[in-house]
Structures are given as structure tokens and as C-alpha cells.
Amino acid sequence: MCPDYLDNRLQFMCGGGETGRLVRNYSWKETSLGAPHEWPECIRTAVSICLNSAFPNAVYCGDEFNLIYNDCYIQIAGNNHPDILGxxxxxxxxxxWKQTQALFEQVISSRSAVNAVDELFLLNRYGFIEQAYFNYTLSPIIDASGKVCGIFNSLMETTDxxxxxxxxxxxKQFKSASAKFDKxxxxxxxVLGPLQRERRDIPFAALYETDKHGGFNLKQVTGELIIETDRLESALPDVIACGKPLFLKLENNNVFLVPxxxxxxxxxxxxxxxxNSQIYFDDNYRQFLENIGFLIGTTISYSLRREKDKFVSDQIKYNEDQFQFAVDAAGLATWDFNTGSQLFTGNRRLYTWFGFPEGDGITLRQALSRIATKDRPHVEKALNDALKFETGGYYRVEYYILNPEQSEPRLVRTxxxxxxxxxxxxxxxxxxxxDITAERNTLLVLEETNSRLQIALExxxxxxxxxxxxxxKMLCTAQFLANLGRPADDSFAYNDLISQILPDxxxxxxxxxxxxxxxxQIYEIEYAVRWAxxxxHWIEAYGKPxxxxxxxxLKVVGVTQDVTKQISDRKELERAYEKARLSxxxxxxxxxxxxxxxxxxEWDERCRQMFGITHQRPLNMxxxxxxxxxxxxxxxxxxLIKHTLNQEKSNGxxxxxxRTIGAEDGKTRWIRAKGKAFFNEYGVPLRFIGAVLDITAQKENEIRKNDFISMVSHELKTPLTSLKAHVQVLNRKARIHNxxxxxxxxxxxxxQIGKMSTMINSFLSVDRLESGQIxxxxxxxxxxxxxxxxxxxTRLIVSSHKLFFEPSVSVKIYADFEKLGQVLTNLISNAVKYSPQGGIITIICGFRAGxxxxxxxxxxxxxxxxxxGHLFDRFYRVEGKYTKQISGFGIGLYLAAEIVRxxxxxxxxxxxxxxxSTFYFSIPQSVV
Structure with a gap:
């Protein structure tokens, strides 16, 4: 609305709220702009748009760029409103002005707009020079003749x-570093490392550690600590006593102390x-500093917990002792890499190992040419990573050196x-x-332990x-939501958390x-949650109000971790131990x-008993x-044990x-043992575990049974031989008389006598085999x-089946002709027994892989x-409706297997x- 008294020529000043009234009442005649009714039409239009805009706008017009702005600009002007109007x-x-003057000149000379995003201006709005950031546009105001008569400024403050x-x-950088330190x-x-790179909010910082005597030790400083150190350190006990942050006003700078x-x-x-004296110290600034203090405390707490963890400490000490022993016992080669010339230099051992003349620099290309091809990619990656500041510069890698003057590759750790x-x-x-070539096998377990430890820490x-x-309300990271089985973009509040936690x-x-x-207080808690x-799942949570x-x-901030696997593993291990013990x-x-x-x-009590041992002293293989x-x-x-510890031959x-002879009781026992050997990636045995069972009673019964079978077989063989002779005599007489x-x-x-003789011979063969007489x-x-x-x-006695033989090229072997014949007889006989009349039996031989x-x-x-899986076991017969009428005692395949072995x-x-079915056997093509 325009006042009734307003001249029709000043209608462009209508509206605008508070600033509109101030503009209408301003003494413009005293400025270089003159009376408003004399202003150019383009200026009038710009002022009208500015005053009635719902967005922060300003108009700079006249030779001195006099300032006119709207109500939305008042917040930007701060305490300078309304003094700066006009x-x-x-x-x-x-x-x-110096920063803005060049922009104004650019707009006027180019007759085109300029703009910027998040540009910094130093402004005095509240009695001090303040950092303020803006998105803005400066546009020329051009009259009908084409002259630039002012500048229209649209802007939005983005400081917050x-x-x-x-x-x-x-x-985020502090959070990322929370798992970095293990001491x-x-x-x-x-821990203040991020403040070395980002000082705009915290231009300088210090970290003091309390000691056991109630004093303080300065541990870390970033930036230039130009303050009254004595007064600062005198305030430290107050922070310790109250456990709360403290604002301290000093002569040169103000500081904020966070416990x-x-x-x-x-x-x-x-x-x-x-x-930062150019940033207003409000609640956001204060909370930001408290959050950093909390993250520093969290990082230090985690490092202390890791350092004090007994299991980790014991393992680290053991590993360090083993590693130090290996280092002391090995000669070292030294190297120095010049990043400018890209040359390696070092001691004599370095040149000897790589096979280059001593004294000359070794180029990176030359060094890589002597490293095994499979190792080059990770060597180059480790080298490049070490040359990046973010990694801390650490370099550690293992690889093989292939020196053309030496026959064996050299495994080194650098x-x-x-x-x-x-x-x-x-x-x-x-x-x-x-050089860890010789020590490699000894250090494998140590390196594996160190690797697992490092993974556990990180x-x-x-x-x-x-x-x-x-x-x-809750503000959560993606990892927090992931710990609850939720997507990263899920909206989440405290009620949602409670709904997932089990009612208990x-x-x-x-x-x-x-x-x-x-x-x-800081709290720590474990609770169970149910995913969608x-x-x-089990969650471990820490929080600080x-x-x-x-x-x-105000709020509670903290961290969570999914510890389901640790708890599940513990319970599963307890169940497994109990189950194994009962079994x-x-x-x-x-x-x-x-x-x-x-x-x-290590032997358990039962194993020691089987060897007649009652003491608990250490054992030796x-x-x-x-x-x-x-x-x-x-x-x-x-x-057999040596065979088991050869991965290529036994697979462990x-x-x-x-049999054992008791060490203390002298008693003879029969033992059945089954086990497994475990190897590293190079086939070196690391561990050999298993179980033993006392089978003395079973073995004694088996010996009695075998003795009985042997005795009966011997007793039957003589009368059968005599009977066969008489039958043959009778058969000849019958043929004479037609x-x-x-x-x-x-x-x-x-x-039938022949079949019975074969059966008896099989029993006798088993007896001779087990007594070592074959x-x-x-x-x-x-x-x-x-x-x-x-x-x-076979064809002489079998006419019911067709036998086909596919001979191979002449394969000459060195073996027992008669016993391999017995193997073939058993396999062909089985094929006849278990296939229908008229069936086809195919025999193939050949040679492959030696x-x-x-x-x-x-x-x-x-x-x-x-x-x-049981066919070659002694006395094993397949049971079924088709096999009940087939004769046999389960001896033939057992004998065949033993002869082949x-x-x-x-x-x-x-x-x-x-x-x-297809039965196979193979034997080495041995040399005579």
C-alpha cells in the first residue's frame, strides 16, 4: 500500500515494509542520486522490484553506488541496519569494498552479470570482523540509452x-581415525592429525595428558600456539575437576577447553x-568442539583397550620375540630410494642379491626386472602407496628375487x-x-597370526x-543402520530402535x-535386536550425553558395533566342545x-592310557x-607317518x-588311529591331529577267527585234493565206456570241487597276507x-557271457604275473556273477601319466x-534282493586290492x- 500523501511520481517506492518506509522517508536530495522523481526509469523499476521481493535483494545506484535494500536484506545487514541504507x-x-569494487567494475565494463557460490566476505555486522559466505548475482541496470546506471544484487547467505x-x-576424519591407533x-x-590439514575453525590446538601425579604433559600441538601458556595450564585442573568444557578468554586469543x-x-x-576470532562462538561452534573432544576420547579409549587386552598383548609379545629372533639371526640388505632420480642405492648385500655391480644406482625398472613376475604387481602397489602422505609412508612387502647368477630364487621381506x-x-x-628364504616355513604361522591380529584390530x-x-529423533550413519539390517536411506527414530530391540x-x-x-557418564551396553x-543380532553400544x-x-552421541559373530562363535564353540567331549x-x-x-x-588322558602313560609331562614324537x-x-x-606328512602323496x-607296549605297565594293546595333517601353501606340514581307539578285544577276536579259518582251510584242502583225483579217475573210466x-x-x-578249492585258497591267501607270508x-x-x-x-569255464578285449599298444610292466592274474580273475569273476546271462564284459588296458x-x-x-566305499573291505558283501543267490564271502576284492597296493x-x-560297473586298477610302469 502507498501512503495517500505520496507523489504520483514516487509510486515506484510503494510497499516494501519497514525498508520501504525508510526509503520513502530518506533524504535522497543530499546524495549524488538527487530527488527520487528525477531518477532514471531503469533505477525506479529496479528499486520497485527490490522493495517488493521476497528474496534478499539490494540495488546499488548512482555514481557512488548508494545502497537500497529490502526487508529480507535486514538479517544480512545485522546491527548495521538501518544505518547503511542510502x-x-x-x-x-x-x-x-576492495573485494567488491573489482566486481562492480567488471559488471559495468562487460555490461553482463557475474555470480558466485559460497564466496567468502569479511564483514563487520556485530562489532567484529566475521567470516560470511554468500551465493550472489550482480546484474547491470541499463537505461534506454544503453548506459549502466546501477547494479542489481540478488544474494543468499550460506554461512551456516x-x-x-x-x-x-x-x-568424519576424526571418526575414520578411531580405529587407526593401537597404542x-x-x-x-x-590423534590431532586432521587439524594439521584443516585449521579454518580451529587455527591452533593442543592436547594435554594427565599423569599419575596430577600434572599435565603436552602431547601434541597443531598450528602456532601464540597464547598465554601459563594462564592456559593453570585452568587445566578446573576442567579436570568439573569434567565439563570451559571457555577461556585470553589476551591474544580465546580458547575452548574440552575434557x-x-x-x-x-x-x-x-x-x-x-x-577463530572471525567466527561467532555460538552453540553450534561449541557443540562442534565438544564432539571433537568426544571423538578424541573415543579414539584414545579404543587404543588403550586394544593395548591392554591380555590376549592380544600375549600374542604380540610372543610374535615379537619370535620375529626379533629371526631378524637378529639374518643378515639385512639396506636401500635408499631417490624419488627424483628414481634410483635405488644400498649396501653390498643389496647389489649382490639383485645381481648388479656395486656402486651403480639401480633403476626401478631394473629392480622390478629381477623380481618374480607374480610378485611385481603387489610390489609396485605397495611402493606407490608408501609414497602417498595419507598412508603414513609405511612400506612392507615380500617377494622373490630372481638373480640370473644364482640358481635358486631368494625370498625377501622389505x-x-x-x-x-x-x-x-x-x-x-x-x-x-x-632374506627369509630359509626361515619362511618357521615364520608362516607367525605371519598368519600377525595378519589375523591386524585384521581384528582394523x-x-x-x-x-x-x-x-x-x-x-536420531541422526545415524549408514553403518549404524547396517548394524540393524536397515538400508542407508532409511528414516529412523528412537522408537524404531526400541521396536527392533528384544522386549527383554x-x-x-x-x-x-x-x-x-x-x-x-559414558555408557556401554549390549543388547539383542531382530532384523526385518x-x-x-547382538549390538554393542557406547554413548555420551x-x-x-x-x-x-541436548543429545546423546555414540557408536555401535555388530558383535553377533563374536557372541555366536562363543556359544557355538562351547556347544562344540561339550558335544566333542561327550562323543x-x-x-x-x-x-x-x-x-x-x-x-x-598334546595327548588327552585317554590317549596316554593307550600308551601306558600316567604322568602329565611333555611328550615327544x-x-x-x-x-x-x-x-x-x-x-x-x-x-606311514612320513607318508602322511607328504601332502603330494597322502593329502594329509x-x-x-x-600295537603299543605300555611305557609303565608293559601291556600290549591294539590301536586304531585316524587323523589329518594340515599344510601351508607350500606343502609344509604345520599340524597333525586325530583320534585313537583301543581295539585290543576286537583284534584278539579277529586273530582267533583267522586262526580258525586257517586251520579249517588247511584241514579241508587235503581231502579235497584226494577227492578231486578220484573224480578224475572215475571220469576217465566213464569216458572209456562212453x-x-x-x-x-x-x-x-x-x-564244484574247483570252486571249493578256490574259496579255500582265498582264505589261505588272506591268512598268508595278514601274516606277511605273501x-x-x-x-x-x-x-x-x-x-x-x-x-x-575264463572262457573254458564261462560260456554264459561275452568277453571283449580292446588291446592297447604294447605296455611292458614289471610285476608279479601270477598275482596280477589273480586280480584279473577276481574282477572278471565278479563281472560274470553280477550281470545277467548273455551280458557283455569289456576289458581295456593302456598307459597314461606313468x-x-x-x-x-x-x-x-x-x-x-x-x-x-566298502567294496574292498575284507568280508564285505553287497546286500540286496538281487545278490542273495550269488555265492561269495567278500574276500576276492579285498585280496585284489591288497595285491594292487x-x-x-x-x-x-x-x-x-x-x-x-567298471572296475579299474593301475600300477606304476616300473623299471626292471
Whole structure:
């Protein structure tokens, strides 16, 4: 609305609220602009737009750029309103005129607008020079003749946002460093690192540590500490006593002292933050500094907890002792890398190892050419990372050196560090190489332990949060939400958290937070939550309440970590130990565990009993294990253990039977042992574990049974031989008298006598095999000849099946002709038994990978997967409706397997139920 008294020529000044009234009442005739009704039309239009705009605008017009602005500009003007209205620009804002003058001249000369985003201006609005940031546009006001008669200024202050983003970035750097330090000393001396690079909010800072005598030690300083140190340090006890931040006004600078708190409420230091005199010290500034103090305390607390952790401490001490021993025992090569010339220099050992003349610099390209191809990528990456300031300059890598003058590659570990100047430029990069070729196997376990320890120290995923207890609002990081199984963009409040926590923990969580607020303490709590997918997770949370200037709770800030795996693993391990203990007790198993790296052997009580040992002294493999065996078993078992510890030959599998002689009771026991050896990536055995079972009673029964079978077999063999002779005599007489019926009957009798003789011979073979009386009589022959002979013999007595042989090229082997013939006879006989009449039996032989092999295939009933694993066990027979009428005692395949094994060969079967079977055996093509 325009006042009634306003001249029609001044209608452009209508509206505008408070500033509109001030503009209408201003004595413009006293300025270079003159009376308003004489102003150019373009100025009038610009002023009208400005006054009635809902956005901060200003118009600079006339030769001196007199200032006219609207109501939205009042907040920007601060305490200068309304005094600056109508003043020339250089008088309205003299502190920034030099910065603005060039912009005005650019707009006028180019007759085009200029703009900027988040540009800094130093303004005096509240009695001090203040940093203020703006998004703005300066546009020329052009009259009808084309003359620039003023400048239209649209602007928006972004100071709060710029400061908030900058501070949030700095807080993020402190949060990222929370898992960096594993020692209290290094945390106190390096935790202020982010303030070395970002000083706009905290131009200088200091960190004091309390000592046990009540004093303070200055641990770290950033920026230039130009303050009254005596007065500052005299205020430190007050901060410790009250445990609250303290604002301190000094002669040169103001500082803000924040207590560094660890655990419940233990003040372990003071963070001194120098205040930027050009930034208003409001609640946001204060809270920002308190947050940094809290993060410093959190970082130091985590470093102290890691350092004091007993398990980690013990492992680190052990590993350091082992590592130091290895370092002292090894000669080191030294190196120095010049980043300018890109040359390595070092001591004589460096040149010798790499195979270059001593004294000449070694280029990076030359050095890499002597490093194994597979190692070059990670060597180059480690080198490049070390030359970056952000990594701290640390360099550690292992690789193989391939010196053309030496036959064997040399495995080395190189360690070093790059040093940087204040411009983050490398000033020196040097270190050492250690030859670890011989020690590699010994150090593998140590390195694996160190690696796991390092992962454990760095892998903790911490999520942070801010909670407003009065409103329930929460500001959370993506990791915090991830710990609750929620997406990173999920909206989240305290009620959502409580809804995920199991009801049993609701009261505990609420009471813990309320107690923390009431007692002004940091809290620590564990509780269970339910994810959206129904899974249960455990959360470990830490929090610290923060208060306003009146002592009222403002918010709670803290961190969380998903500790589900640690708790689950602990419970699962307890269950597994209990289950294993019950299983061992029920089965009367004993267990053994041999640490081959450290030469330690652990037996449980049951295992010791089986060797007749009652003491609990340390055990030794040679003294207690090998010498504790029966003298007839020692050599065999020693060879078997060596075989087990050869990964290529055994894959670490161990299965044995042997006798022990009790060390203290002298009692003989039969033991069944099964175990597994574990190897490193190079095939070196690290550990050998397993279980033992006392089978003395079973073995004694088995010996009695075998003795009985042997005795019966011997007793039956003589009368059968006599009976066969009489049948043959009778058969000849029947043929002489052309008594075909009698002859045919006697042929069948003779066939059945032959089958019975074969069965008895099999029993006798088992007896001789187990008593060690079967010896191989090896000779050189063609495998084809052996197969053809067995086929011809089979065809004499088998007419119900078709036998096909696919001979290979001449494969000459060195083996026992008769016993391999027995293997073939058993395999062909089985194929006949378990396939229908008229079935086809195919025999193939050949040579591959240094092994001669034979396969026998049939089209019979096949074998189930359950039975395949037991086919070669003694007396094992497949049970089923199709096998009940098939004769046999489960001896043939057992004998075949033993004969093949004594030739250092392998025997196996491939079959599917109803699809026939193929039996294979292979033996090395040995040299005579």
C-alpha cells in the first residue's frame, strides 16, 4: 500500500515494509542520486522490484553506488541496519569494498552479470570482523540509452551451511581415525592429525595428558600456539575437576577447553581448541568442539583397550620375540630410494642379491626386472602407496628375487618408510631387506597370526548416532543402520530402535541411557535386536550425553558395533566342545594334536592310557609315540607317518592300526588311529591331529577267527585234493565206456570241487597276507599277454557271457604275473556273477601319466554309492534282493586290492545302480 500523501511520481517506492518506509522517508536530495522523481526509469523499476521481493535483494545506484535494500536484506545487514541504507557501497561495507569494487567494475565494463557460490566476505555486522559466505548475482541496470546506471544484487547467505559441511567433514576424519591407533602413546601424539590439514575453525590446538601425579604433559600441538601458556595450564585442573568444557578468554586469543574422557567418567586429558576470532562462538561452534573432544576420547579409549587386552598383548609379545629372533639371526640388505632420480642405492648385500655391480644406482625398472613376475604387481602397489602422505609412508612387502647368477630364487621381506616435509612431499624413502628364504616355513604361522591380529584390530565396523532424548529423533550413519539390517536411506527414530530391540532388553536400554544422562557418564551396553528378515543380532553400544549452557540434556552421541559373530562363535564353540567331549567319552576315543612348527605334542588322558602313560609331562614324537609302539610295527608306522606328512602323496590322510607296549605297565594293546595333517601353501606340514581307539578285544577276536579259518582251510584242502583225483579217475573210466551221463555228472562234481578249492585258497591267501607270508615275485612281461591268458582261462569255464578285449599298444610292466592274474580273475569273476546271462564284459588296458591301467566293465546290476566305499573291505558283501543267490564271502576284492597296493598301485570302481560297473586298477610302469 502507498501512503495517500505520496507523489504520483514516487509510486515506484510503494510497499516494501519497514525498508520501504525508510526509503520513502530518506533524504535522497543530499546524495549524488538527487530527488527520487528525477531518477532514471531503469533505477525506479529496479528499486520497485527490490522493495517488493521476497528474496534478499539490494540495488546499488548512482555514481557512488548508494545502497537500497529490502526487508529480507535486514538479517544480512545485522546491527548495521538501518544505518547503511542510502550510503555509498564503500561506506556501507568498507571492510569488503576492495573485494567488491573489482566486481562492480567488471559488471559495468562487460555490461553482463557475474555470480558466485559460497564466496567468502569479511564483514563487520556485530562489532567484529566475521567470516560470511554468500551465493550472489550482480546484474547491470541499463537505461534506454544503453548506459549502466546501477547494479542489481540478488544474494543468499550460506554461512551456516558452509560451516556445517566443513565441520562435518572434519568430524568424519576424526571418526575414520578411531580405529587407526593401537597404542595409547601414538593416539595421544597423533590423534590431532586432521587439524594439521584443516585449521579454518580451529587455527591452533593442543592436547594435554594427565599423569599419575596430577600434572599435565603436552602431547601434541597443531598450528602456532601464540597464547598465554601459563594462564592456559593453570585452568587445566578446573576442567579436570568439573569434567565439563570451559571457555577461556585470553589476551591474544580465546580458547575452548574440552575434557578428554575415557570409560565411565575418567578424565585422562584436555583438548585445547583455539577459536577463530572471525567466527561467532555460538552453540553450534561449541557443540562442534565438544564432539571433537568426544571423538578424541573415543579414539584414545579404543587404543588403550586394544593395548591392554591380555590376549592380544600375549600374542604380540610372543610374535615379537619370535620375529626379533629371526631378524637378529639374518643378515639385512639396506636401500635408499631417490624419488627424483628414481634410483635405488644400498649396501653390498643389496647389489649382490639383485645381481648388479656395486656402486651403480639401480633403476626401478631394473629392480622390478629381477623380481618374480607374480610378485611385481603387489610390489609396485605397495611402493606407490608408501609414497602417498595419507598412508603414513609405511612400506612392507615380500617377494622373490630372481638373480640370473644364482640358481635358486631368494625370498625377501622389505620394510621401509617414506618421510614427508610440511608440503606432504617425500624427502626420503629408505628401509631394509631381510632374506627369509630359509626361515619362511618357521615364520608362516607367525605371519598368519600377525595378519589375523591386524585384521581384528582394523576390521571393527563402527556406526555412529546422535539421539535427542526429548524428541526421540536420531541422526545415524549408514553403518549404524547396517548394524540393524536397515538400508542407508532409511528414516529412523528412537522408537524404531526400541521396536527392533528384544522386549527383554527394553528396560535395560532405557535405564542405562537415563542413568548416563543423570550421572553425566559414558555408557556401554549390549543388547539383542531382530532384523526385518527375522535373524537375531547382538549390538554393542557406547554413548555420551551432551548438555546446553543451562545444563539441560541436548543429545546423546555414540557408536555401535555388530558383535553377533563374536557372541555366536562363543556359544557355538562351547556347544562344540561339550558335544566333542561327550562323543569322546561315549566312544572311549583318545585325541592327539601335534604342533609340527613348535615341536609340541598334546595327548588327552585317554590317549596316554593307550600308551601306558600316567604322568602329565611333555611328550615327544620319537620317544613316546614311535618307541611306544611294538617293535614289529615301528618301522612301518614311522614310514606311514612320513607318508602322511607328504601332502603330494597322502593329502594329509592318516589311517592305521598298530600295537603299543605300555611305557609303565608293559601291556600290549591294539590301536586304531585316524587323523589329518594340515599344510601351508607350500606343502609344509604345520599340524597333525586325530583320534585313537583301543581295539585290543576286537583284534584278539579277529586273530582267533583267522586262526580258525586257517586251520579249517588247511584241514579241508587235503581231502579235497584226494577227492578231486578220484573224480578224475572215475571220469576217465566213464569216458572209456562212453558213459556220457556219468561223465557229465562227474564234470559238474569236479567243477564244484574247483570252486571249493578256490574259496579255500582265498582264505589261505588272506591268512598268508595278514601274516606277511605273501611276497611279490616280479618279472617283466606284456600286460596284453596277461589279460589274454586270463580271458582264455575264463572262457573254458564261462560260456554264459561275452568277453571283449580292446588291446592297447604294447605296455611292458614289471610285476608279479601270477598275482596280477589273480586280480584279473577276481574282477572278471565278479563281472560274470553280477550281470545277467548273455551280458557283455569289456576289458581295456593302456598307459597314461606313468601308470599302466586295466578296466573291467559289465552291464550288470550296478552298485549303490553307499556300498562303493566298502567294496574292498575284507568280508564285505553287497546286500540286496538281487545278490542273495550269488555265492561269495567278500574276500576276492579285498585280496585284489591288497595285491594292487603292494605294487604301489590304486584300485577303484565307477558305478551307478542299475547301470553296470567298471572296475579299474593301475600300477606304476616300473623299471626292471
Amino acid at each position: 550510503l555509498p557501497r564503500y561506506r556501507a561495507w568498507p571492510e569488503s 551451511r558452509v560451516l556445517a559441511e566443513r565441520r562435518a567433514s572434519l568430524l 595409547l602413546g601414538s593416539a595421544f601424539e597423533e 578428554v574422557i575415557q570409560g565411565e567418567f575418567q578424565v585422562i586429558g584436555v583438548f585445547v581448541a583455539g577459536l 620394510t621401509g618408510r617414506a618421510l614427508f616435509n610440511d608440503k606432504n612431499e617425500v624427502t626420503r624413502f629408505s628401509g631394509t631387506l631381510q 576390521a571393527a565396523s563402527l556406526g555412529s548416532y546422535e539421539l535427542e532424548p526429548k524428541t526421540g 532388553y527394553h528396560q535395560l536400554v532405557s535405564d542405562t541411557i537415563q542413568k548416563s544422562i543423570a550421572e553425566r 528378515d527375522g535373524t537375531l 551432551q548438555y546446553d549452557e543451562n545444563g539441560e540434556i 569322546r567319552e561315549a566312544a572311549q576315543f583318545g585325541t592327539f594334536d601335534h604342533d609340527l612348527v613348535n615341536s609340541r605334542m 620319537e620317544r613316546d609315540l614311535i618307541n611306544g609302539m611294538h617293535e614289529d610295527d615301528r618301522e612301518r608306522m614311522s614310514d 590322510d592318516y589311517d592305521a592300526e598298530y 558213459d556220457n551221463h556219468t561223465s557229465a555228472s562227474l564234470d559238474k562234481v569236479e567243477l 611276497h611279490l615275485e616280479k618279472s617283466e612281461f606284456l600286460l596284453n599277454d596277461l589279460i589274454l591268458q586270463q580271458i582264455e582261462e 601308470q599302466a591301467f586295466v578296466s573291467v566293465s559289465d552291464t550288470g546290476i550296478g552298485i549303490s554309492k553307499r556300498d562303493i 603292494r605294487h604301489d598301485g590304486k584300485i577303484w570302481v565307477e558305478s551307478e545302480k542299475g547301470q553296470g
